[in-house]
Amino acid sequence: MGVSLSAQRHREKMGFGSAKLTGLKLTEARDKAIDALRLLAKGVDPKEQRDDERRLAGGSRLFGEFAEEWRQSYEFGLKHKAARNKLKRIVQVVCKPLHKLHLDEVATEHVIAVLRKVWHQREISRDTRQRIKKILDAAIALNLRPKHNPADWDSRLKPIMPKQRKRGTVRGCHKAMDYQDLPKFMQSLAAATDQSARALEVAIFTLARTIEVQNMRWSQLDLDIGLWDLGTVDTKNERPKRTPLPRQALAFLRxxxxxxxxxxxxxxxxxxxxxxxxxxxxNYLKQISRDPTLTVHGFRTTFRTWAQEETDFEEEIIEHCLHHITGDEAEKAYKRGEALKKRRTVMQAFADFATRPPKDNVTTLKIAKS
Structure with a gap:
């Protein structure tokens, strides 16, 4: 028994169950039909309401509510505030189209609709897909949806989603200043009295990442021997990090x-x-350089290019200055030395180069390794 649900362009039917199997009486069916028509008159789809009631009775939950609970639990394992903020934005903003769907309703087409909006952002789209998959994996583990995961890459998304543009072959994705322009820039920076200028100088001299300089603490510094001990705090690869301080950085810090x-x-x-x-x-870098495309992280590339083009320092020590530990996992496990003396020599040479008087049409001589 059922009722016809009319719409402007199509007609749908909604059944109330078999009279033989459920024992539904004609009067009961008429009452249900009248209730359904009343809902239609109010602009409510009776099929959707019925399905919602069934899901709630069966324990199914909305994606948005479940995802938010999962986020609050999952973020305890994230070390950096930036990572927690990124996760929050993905769950609350990027995945918003999924919020009103029940967990057992989410299908591959819904995941694709979310990903298409951020597909041009390679990392965001990757992180979004991975987070959706983890959320749905958690729902599967709690028997809140069928066992297949519509966010699985190989079986569900890869055959449908277009290929993304590959990263360029140029080292790093951050716009960097040409190392030959660095002395002139550093001269302008030295003339400024702002704290922002000093922070930027320290970042350049120490080859540190923005978050490391931002959170630099006095307790981390040994100003007698010129050493910055970060431990594993704010380091990207979670390996202990001690950085030699070139004379130029040390003079300011003292x-x-x-x-x-x-x-x-x-x-x-x-x-x-x-x-x-x-x-x-x-912001200060963009202001003083008048180049909106430059990034603070790019000065690490500036150093790397300078070391490659103008010096004969060992490749491994150059990478170590950037806190890049080379080799496969087995090799990294045995590389516990810090090479402080060698790194101090390289970093001091770079600081000396960066603070030399700018000269035009002068060929830079190779700096021999010590």
Whole structure:
């Protein structure tokens, strides 16, 4: 028994069950039909409402609610605030079209619709697919949806989604300054008195990542021997990191320590108990260079190119200066030495190059390894 559900362009039918199998009486069927027509009059699809009631009775949950609970649990294992913020944005913003679907409703076509909007962003689309898959894997483990996962790459998405553009073959994806332009830029930077300029100088001299300089603490610094001990805090590969401080960076840090306004952060923010914003150095770089495409991270590439083109230092030590530990996993497991003396020589040579007076039409001589 059923009722006809009319729409502008098509007609659908909704059944209330078999009279023989369910024992549904004619009067009961009429009452249900009247209830369905009343819902239609209110603009409510009675089939959708019936399905929602069945899912709720069966324990199915909305994707949005389940995903948010999963995020709050999963983010405890994420080390950096930036990673937690990225996860939050993916779950709450990128995956928003999935929020009102029940877990057992989510199909490959829904996942594809979400991915298409961010497919031009290689990393975001990859992270989004991986997070959706993990969320649905968790739902499968709790018997909240069928065992197949519509976000599985090989079996579901790969045959449908278009290929993404490969990364370029040029080292790094961050726009870098030509190393030959660095001395002139550093001269302009030295003339500035802003804390942002000093933070940027330290980042360039130490080859550190933005988050490492942003969260640099006095307790990490040994200003007598010129050493910055980060431990594993804020390091990308979670390996202990100790960085030699070139004379130029050390001179500023010793002076700044005597004039410090915070006992915690070397570069405090507006609240001395907090560090500067992670955008401070980038915004200042764009302002002083007048090149909106440059990035702070790009100075690591500037160093790498300088070392390759202008010096004969060992390749492995150059990579070690960037805290890149070369070799396969087995080799890395045995590489526990820090090569501090060799790295100090390389980094001091780079700092000397960066702070030399800018000269035009002068050929740079090769710097021999020591």
């Amino acid at each position: 002076k700044a320590y005597n004039e410090r306004v915070s006992d915690h952060f070397v570069f405090p923010g507006r609240r001395f108990s907090q560090p500067i914003s992670n955008m401070t150095m980038l």
